[in-house]
Structures are given as structure tokens and as C-alpha cells.
Amino acid sequence: MPDCVGRLRAALEANGITLPSLGVDLPTFAGGWSTPLVALGNCNAETAQRLTEALVRAAIR
Incomplete structure (x- = not known):
């Protein structure tokens, strides 16, 4: 799961995007869920x- 978050962070950064709260949702990770959640967090409108x-650019390709 942390690898997934790292790849997502890198892909976002390649597009000039930073989600400061991006990370593994610790309660679901520690709680033994079969698939822990990824916390995308909050971001501003920009x-x-x-x-x-x-x-949208990716969907058009």
C-alpha cells in the first residue's frame, strides 16, 4: 500500500500537483482491512x- 501512495504522489508531482495530506489511512491500514484506504486529503481550489x-488530459489520450 505505501508503494501505491508513493507512485500516486510521484505521478501527481509529475503534473505539478501536490496533495499535502496524501497518505495511507492509518486506521484502515492498522485495522486489518483487506484493502486499506488511501487518504487523498484536503486541497485548495487551485x-x-x-x-x-x-x-482530463489523460482521458483524452
Whole structure:
């Protein structure tokens, strides 16, 4: 799971996007869930817009 978060962080950074709260959701990780959750966290409107633009570009390809 931490590897997944690291790859996501790197992909976002490659698009100039930083989600400060990105990480593994510790209660689900420690709680023995079969698939722990990834906490994307909060971001400001500018970051949300940049994320949206990156996703739209990727979907068009």
C-alpha cells in the first residue's frame, strides 16, 4: 500500500500537483482491512483545478 501512495504522489508531482495530506489511512491500514484506504486529503481550489485538468488530459489520450 505505501508503494501505491508513493507512485500516486510521484505521478501527481509529475503534473505539478501536490496533495499535502496524501497518505495511507492509518486506521484502515492498522485495522486489518483487506484493502486499506488511501487518504487523498484536503486541497485548495487551485490544486483541485490542476488535478481535474491533468485527469482530463489523460482521458483524452
